[in-house]
Structures are given as C-alpha cells and as structure tokens.
Amino acid sequence: MDLVTRLAAFMSWYEQATNRHDFGELAPLIAEDGTYWFSDGSHQGIDAIRAAVEKTFATILDEVYTIEGLEWVAVADELAVCRYRFRWSGTVGGEPASGAGRGTNVIVKRDGTWKMLHEHLSR
Template identity: 65%
Template sequence: MSDLADELTAALRRYEQATNSHDIDRVVPLIAEDATYWFSDGSHHGLDEIAGAIKRTFDAIRDEEYEIRDLEWVVLADDHAVCRYRFFWTGAVDGRPRSGAGRGTNVLVKRDGAWKMLHEHLSS
C-alpha cells in the first residue's frame, strides 16, 4: 500500500473508532462542515444535520460495535480520496440484540492539513 493509502486508512480507522466511542464530540471534528450523508433513513446536509442523525443512531442502538471491512481506495489524490467498503454492526435496539450489514462509500477531502468526510453513503 502507498503512503497516501496508509494515511487515509488511518484516518478512516480514527473515524471508525470515534463512531464506536458513541461520543458525537469525537465524531464531528472528522466531518467537513459542508458534508452530505446518505443513510437509509434519508439524506443529511451540513454538519448540524449530520451530527443530529448520528446522535439519533447512537441513542437508538445501544452498545453498538461498528466495523469497516474490505476497504478499497478507488481514488487517491493529495487533497481528496474515495473509498468503498462493507460495514457490519451489532448492538441492542429496544433492549433486544440486533445486527446489520451493508455497503459504504466515502469521499474524503484534506482541509487545513486534516482528512475529513465530505460524503458518506451507507446502504444495507
């Protein structure tokens, strides 16, 4: 893997770890202010809407463990990148064990020296 791919993979793993912390204050700094996220429950534009959608997920799925697998970088450039992957989650919804899986695509941009999510599309 190239140094750039290693750097981007590390950024995506930080995002995965922040998500697994269930602390929205750890996730928000990793997202671009003008980002757009497409989830199965709808589209969310801008940092405030996205943070609200993620927080609702944290509230709905207790003890969630989120994992990214089969990561592929399909575009690598000095200031932007695109990846696709499979995701898996387990947790409790309404007190009952639940799990799911799907596909993800992310667009990352480098801003002020840091990689941030500009777009995320998750589908199951």
C-alpha cells in the same frame, strides 16, 4: 508513511470514534458542509449529520461498528474515495440486533487535515 496508509489510518480513527458513541469525537473528522446518505434519508451539513448520528447512537445501544474490505477507488493529494462493507451490532428496543451493508466515502483535505465530505451507507 504513504498517502494510502495515512488514509487507511483516518478511516480506522473514524471507525474508533464512531464506536465511542460521542459525536464530539466524530465532529473534527467531518467537513462542516458534509453530506451523509443513510437509509432514513439525506443529511446535509454538520448540524443535520450530528442529529442523524446522535439518533443512531440513541437507537442502537452499545453499538459496535466495523469497516471491512476497505478499497480505495481514487486517491489524490487532497481528495480520496473509498468503498467498503460495514457491520454493526448492538441492542435495539432491549433486544440484540445487527446488520450489514456497503459504504462509500469521499474524503477531502482541508487546511492540511483530512475530513469526511460525504458518506453513503446502504444495505
């Protein structure tokens, strides 16, 4: 399996883990020193990322998150950058809700395992 195929599989696994709504499923895929930039602010380190993601899980019930149009901007043996469009749907405050936006991720290989180092989601 070539590197881009392995990276695409990582992103698919990340998407599936997100849709299980259990941060315990996502944590092994995220670097301890990661940074996530969301619409509501920046979150540095795994504990801050956990709090932000769990807040999203609690706010958007039954969320379905999809990644579309994945493009690899840069790929090297231990670092990769991708961009994509995302969509989400679920229930917020008892009402159906949905949205979409753009994502950029920096993925690094540490101790032989790919980890999300940076995620930037915007509308």
